[in-house]
Amino acid sequence: MSFPANRLSLQATLALAAGAFSLLVLTGVAVAADLTIRMAVERSVYEASQRAATDWIASMTDARPSPPVTTSDVDLLQLVDSSGNVVAASRAAAGLPRLSLYWPSSDNRIEHRRACSPSGCLMFTAVRPSPQEEQVLWGGESHVVYAGQEQPAILGTYRLELYLALAVLTASTLAMGAAWALLGLALRPVEAMRRRMAEVTVTDxxxxxxxxxGRDAVARLAHTVNDTLARLESTVDQQRRFSSMVSHELRTPLTGVRTELEEALMYRDVDPHESIGRALTALDRCHGIVEEMLILARVRTAPRRHERVNLTELARDEVAARKAPIRIHAEEDVMVYGNAVQLREVLLNLLVNAERHADSLVEVSVTRAEEQAIVTVLDDGPGIAETERERVFQPFVRLDDARRRDPQGSGLGLAISRAIAESHDGSLTIGDSPRGALFILRIPLANAL
Structure with missing residues (x-):
């Protein structure tokens, strides 16, 4: 059965993970501590028993030494001869049978042993005196000294493990609680963002x-969210303005279509062919506006599919296709990465716009500068006032001179051209010139990308 992590909050999941991790780590620490403590206690007992046995042997001066005086926990001492008889013993071991039947060999004269019975366990050290000591004291007869004590409770029970387990569980619980609190503090800004995002609506x-x-991940997330909201707000505002302008631009020709058709139905003396012809003209204008709207939408939303484009050849081809006198100066093989169809559309819009406003001449140049391809289109017309130079790039914006020279224009050509330039990581602006309008298209060179 899988753990339902998807039902838990992020805070709970991470807190449980922290608790589980601390439990795992502390369990390993507790096991190591348990083994270390047990080994240390055991080593201490055997060292004390060995010391007591060797000190008693060192104090012996005859075959039947006096009982030893015990000053530590090692209170059970016996001297046993080769026949198994207890020759001497400490007060606590007097009257007891020999502590063990084990007899150390001559090669290993000191042995640590543990003997258990229903009444408990005994930890002792069996020490066999050196051959010289046996010769002096007992005429070479082998003897053994047993020194021991009852096994400490910490080694005979699971009390240590119980204490360690309680400590591990307590520490793990505290770690989980601390993780929960710290995660709550860390996620508080995220929760604040969530509440604020829930208040955001399409109308506001x-x-x-x-x-x-700070500059941590949460702060960067907040900045990213705000940047996204700003872009979304700008896009929605543009969409609203665009929809408003579209409805305004389409209303006039559609009203004309309706008027022509109503006149053809209401008045018998009106030539229906002329009314239908004028209605079709108005519908053609609607069709042109819709087509340019679709082009603008595709430029803003379509994925990029760029290839190497020779901007020099593209400009020369478009200039050659025009009937008006156009002077061109182009450096050879100015290469960019882009969509050739869209770039051709930009050049066409700029040339058509220049022809519309020029008095006698249009000049085109294609050059390189600062890792950019620069295309300029200059006419010798009345020009564009500096205060209007950004406004003309807005959809459906047409200045009075443009409306007079081309009443059927849609006002989308320059907006489409700028959108294409920006989709190519470039720009389309209007520069200063002694006479006429100077449009400047900048696109990164292919070798600069």
Missing amino acids: LSMRVPVPP
């Missing part, structure tokens, strides 16, 4: 999420 995109101090 001006709200922004609170940005916590």
